[in-house]
Amino acid sequence: MLADEQVEQGRCERCHSVVETRYLRQWWLKITRYAQQLLDALDTLDWSESTKIMQRNWIGRSEGATILFDLEGCRRKDVTVYTTRPDTLYGATFLVIGADHHELDDFVLDDREKRGAVNAWRNRLPPATEEPDFSVGMDLGSRAVHPLTGERLPVWVAPYVLGGYGTGAIMAVPGHDERDWAFARAHTLPIVQVISGGDLKGAAYAGEGLMMNSAGFDGLPSEDGRSRVIEKLRERRRGDASVQYKLRDWLISRQRYWGPPIPIIHCAKDGPVPVPEEDLPVLLPEVEDFRPTGTGTSPLATVDEWVNVRCPKCGEAARRETDVSDTFLDSSWYFLRYPSTDFDDVAFDPERTAGWLPVDMYIGGNEHAVRHLLYARFVMRALHDLGLVDAAEPFTRFRAHGMIILEGAKMSKSRGNVLNPDEYIERYGADTFRLFMMYLGPYTAGGDFRDAGIKGMSRLLNRVWRVAQLATSDGPHDDRKERRRHRHIKEVDDDIAQLHYNTAIASINTFAVELDQEAAAGAARSIDADTLLKLLAPFAPFISEELWERTGHDDSVHARGTWPAYDAELARPQRVTVAVTVNGKVRGQLEVDAGTASDELERQALTLPRVAALLDGNQPRKVVAVVDRIVNIVV
């Protein structure tokens, strides 16, 4: 039993068994009601742009028109279609009803034989494949009346139209829609050009152009035509502007044992009645066999003493709902529960929630870009509208971490290419392994795992070990060392904020190498060693804690509020190297005080012997001098 989005190309995404369709009564959450809000609020979130784009695509808003066509010869008297291109209305040459349309019968010509033929045809339909087959379709025999021209158009049924999207029926404009074009070709239906551009002999033209063969609209740019046609339809009460979303409602029913039972009691008299709040949560009964039944009902249905209850309204005999909910529903609010796990009378405490949420920074895999992250946003909004939480959005910032690949493929147990970190942890220790993983590359990038280089991190920790134990000199104030210390704090600080853990570790390493050399000479300062341990603590928590203790500190290296601060003024370098280039090629360097004015840089640059030689007595044509950066001399 799967949700639509758990189906990949007609198969289960996990076990790859072929999916078959069965009709069941199930529970859905009306996420579609929040489609517009969920879309709009994306602009206010500091999330990875790619994640936001995926959500936008998933919500799939489109603007167009609904158009009413009268029908003749069948039970239904009219049908509404949805189109994003009302400007091509005059090019509609037939209608197509989705093969899975719930009321397909009503569109079929009122004729016993025809109806039988359509039913037979529908029952023989091959299962949906990846590639749409435009040769599959059938004329229903009824006619549709074009709302503006009065022309009679044939009505077809075909699986390439989706019964569940929009109105489940379309007006086919083969001149300007690829799929309609392919279908018209396969069934020799007329193709009419109503927008200039392209050559309809070879393909449909879906671009913009001037309207043609469109009565009074001829000559109008198609972009403007859309609203003009809608206007005309509205005047005649034949249509209106319309917005559609691809987003579907969320099917939360699962016919399994494991999961939170959906808290509903079915009563013959009162219908579905919610379980009273004081009886929540509904707990799972203890059972012997919790395997799926394969019959389309949950194993819970077999537990009579659990299923049979009294209706909370009328007290008569009633039955519990036996479906449990999708685990995505759990992950849609776990962050609300986290701060309040010590409360057992409520799901979450309002005060705690207000203090902790929304989540400032959420890091997860991009595989959750749409499902988990959209469901969680929806649940949060719904709870917000119910007045249960203050925030409308659960995660202020979101960044997707990269995925570590092994031998070119995502690690998975089924593929057998998993890597067990224990082996490395045994050999090098957890700190080294952790450090190495963070050093591999940018956190958000991911990439192929190779263990080459892990030794470097082992060496780094060796250095830190020596430095921490040997750094004892606390001589007179050393301005250079103090500036260096502030510089490294700033670098690590900035890098962590941007999730650039790899460069943060590089900075720590550079610091450690220099301190190691000073320590060997007996000149390493303990304040530097302390700073080094603090900076290292988030990356190698165990060894830094151990060394922190060994160097005589009573508190923890991880103690709250003890992250080192830097002075921006001290962190700035006081001497800088300015490159001197002639025609863009490097010819020399200047060592100057930071902030040396550009005219002074220019003066010094021109005195460099190599520059003078290249100038050969001539005046430079132009000199660009940028403070602290570069002097470029154009000859």
Add this chain to the structure above:
RNA sequence: GCGCGGAUGGCGGAAUGGUAGACGCGCGGGACUUAGGAUCCCGUGGGGCGACCCGUCCGAGUUCGAGUCUCGGUCCGCGCACCA
């Protein structure tokens, strides 16, 4: 097909439009040592004796200056994929 990323030494990767290759691995040389697959130090993009020349996927462009910006292409990865 549509959308989004990416391409930099032998390798992982650095680089507010300003000295390309930080840092690490590997490699070369050296130190210490009975020994070193331990540790430390120095060197390490390619070519040339050299002054220099060439180098960030390819091709144009903008700029005093482009890995970085613009346009066009190639290849790779990811997501969506009959949504009318």
